[in-house]
Amino acid sequence: MADYKLDDLAVFVAVGREGNFTRAAAALGISPSAVGQTMRLLEERLGVRLLTRTTRSVTRTEAGEQLFKGLAPLLDSIEEQVDAAIDHSGRPSGTVRITADEFAARYVLWPRLKPLLDQYPDMTIELVTDYGLTDIVAQRMDAGVRLGDTLAADMIAAPIAPPLRLMTVASPEYLARHAMPRVPEDLPRHRCINLRLPTHGALYQWEYAKDGRDIRVRVDGPLIMNSVFQILQGCLDGVGLAQLPEGLVDGHIKQGELVEVLADWCEPFEGYHLYYPSRRQHTAAFRVVLEALRINPLA
Template sequence: MLISGMDDLVVFVTVAREGNFTRAAATLGVSPSAVSQTMRALEQRLGVRLLTRTTRSVTRTDAGERLLTEVAPLLDQIDQHLSAVADLRERPAGTVRITADEFAARHVVWPKLLPLLEVYPDLTIELITDYGLTDIVAQRFDAGVRLGGIIDTDMIAVPIGPEMRMVTVASPAYLAQYGTPLKPEELTEYRCINLRLPTHGGLYPWEFGSGENEFRVRVKGPLIMNSVLQILDACLAGVGLAQLPDAQVAPYLETGELVEVLSCWSDAFSGYHLYYPSRHQQTAAFRVVLNQLRLSQQAI
């Protein structure tokens, strides 16, 4: 037998997926030198190079690509079966990995999942923020949270939040100095705060209307940020107009710190959904999280 156990294969798959020895070591909870030694020993036993190493990156050779393709699904299946056996325990345990955009993580997911940490001490929730449509299968997430209209059709999608509106807002001081736009097309003449999507690198176009009447406006201004929380702070400071989720700005509209404009062009759209693969083998821990998120669709 070429390999004495599964540990070497687990190390290889982790390095191959992470593309970096340091990140792989952090994931495995060992030192980078231990990972490097394990990989060298594995390659020596197999008599073939699996990874090409440079000072900045790690790439798979043809042999490494083949081994990853054939072995990784088997290890994932073993992991799923072991999780299923662990489900026989009385209390749900283990890690549930979820990816969500920044607003959903803070306002929809986290408030609902917080109570679970007290009820189930053996449960770990890993919540990763990402604006893009993460490939949850490839990235080994249990589920993702995104707006309903942009989820792939091969996923099971469960609504966990109410309908939403993207509202255009500004501070009273900004409107007093620069005036109020009366039509979305006029926004190109105003100072606006842009959102750069971290995953795709492009600027997020502002959306108005819905269905066949939906259209987008590409705005410009003195500030570009990659966080809706930062954009909210800048808008409150009077830097410019911003387009943000209605639930995020509602408290500031009530106090008068922000004013909504172009409201007649702001239509409701499908809210946040939890999505996961149809072939996903649900563990007890995942079922607890799923049920908790489905309990209420009222936004926090």
Template sequence: MLRESLNDLTAFVAVARAGSFTKAAAELGVSQPALSQTVRALEARLGVRLLARTTRSVSPTEAGERLLNVVGPGFEEVEAGLAGLAELRGKPAGTVRITADEHAARTVLWPALRRVLPDHPGIKVEVSVDYGLVDIVAERFDAGVRLGGMVAKDMVAVRIAPDMRMAAVASPAYLAARRQPKRPEDLTGHACINLRLPTQGGLYAWEFEKAGREVRVRVEGQLVFNTVPMILDAALAGFGIAHLPQDQVQAHLDRGELVRLLADWCPPFPGYHLYYPSRRRQPAAFEVLVEALRYRD
């Protein structure tokens, strides 16, 4: 009876966390109909509906949320304990899930992973690229990457990159028949290439600062993208001014393919930090990655 209850609870927790029977079934290695039947049997035995099902999503009911809050942390402790057993072999092992935006994933995470993973074949890493402000606890990520000023105070933050600067840039072809902006406010008279943020669905307001004065400008233009590489491609093609991390455009500036604008309005700011919930003890695999990512001047 206990074994059946644990199996049923495992099935319920997997579906509740994934928000999908299909995804949970793939995670557990069972068929979707079998998983659905298991959860229905648990609901029948408890006499309450645990999951609200629609054609598009699955989410816990009030009773399901209460059960998840009770058994979820216990399962997490078991998972962490099993991962910790690898330490007895002297070989860190386990899966680490990290969420980051595309720029951080390519310029910070991937170089570190290339260095460390060949020496630790037991460590698996899942990197989820997302421009939104993901709740790493709710989405069951082990850690996330954000700029230093955006990390919540209740999280542990580890600096993993140097200070950054943004750069407003445009191609020589775009600027040939236009006057270069001297102040951020002048951007309203230019074609600018926008970035749409997924968190609130709005467009990113370009931020500038000089001599303690902060300015946020809502720009306009023909093009809006939700990925930075496309914005860079459009700027190189002469479709307008882009506002991008300096390291992503420096090579194009050096080759004269782009021209930097408003440089005195783009001071350095705190770079990327890895952040994660405060715990008394982290799995060895996670600690290996933290040390590999830690920024050293």
């Protein structure tokens, strides 16, 4: 019988998921050198190479792939059973990991999650900021927050925010130097601040709707950013037009720091949802988070 320990197999699964010793070490809370040593000893004990190492990445060999596919669900199941046993204590505990974009994390999640930290001292909430469509199962997240029209079909989705409206805005200084856009087709002649999407590296196309007509506009300008808060600052500084969530800019509009344009083309659309796997057994901590966030009961 091969000489191995369950902890060693857990390290292998972490490396297999992350494809990197450093990220696996961070996930496990140990040093990268400990991960490397564990993997070397495990391969020696099993007598088979599980990983192919390069200077930039770590990939699974054919034997490693077979072992990973068999082990990962088993270790996940063990973790779920341990969490379920802990749940019998009656106290929500453990870590709930959620991925969301910056705006949702700050304006939708945080106001409702903050009270839970004092109410349930044994519970930890980890918020991971990400604009991409994260595979929450592969990344071992408990849930993700995305707009309603970008959800995977195999996920349960709970609405956690009302309809969202993106507003096109500019500073008074910018509009004093440039003509006011009247229709979306005017935007290519303006200096616009672009958002770089992390999922595939493309630039976000500004979306408009009016009287049943939908338009997507490719805009151009002197500034490209991957954060709505950075874009807001650029817009406040007069760099150009920006398309941003209403909740992020309405205070600046009231204070006269920004002006909305194309208002009649900016219709609300389905807002944020919390999505999570339908087959996973959820902990008491996750159920507490779900109840704090959702605005309507699940059907």
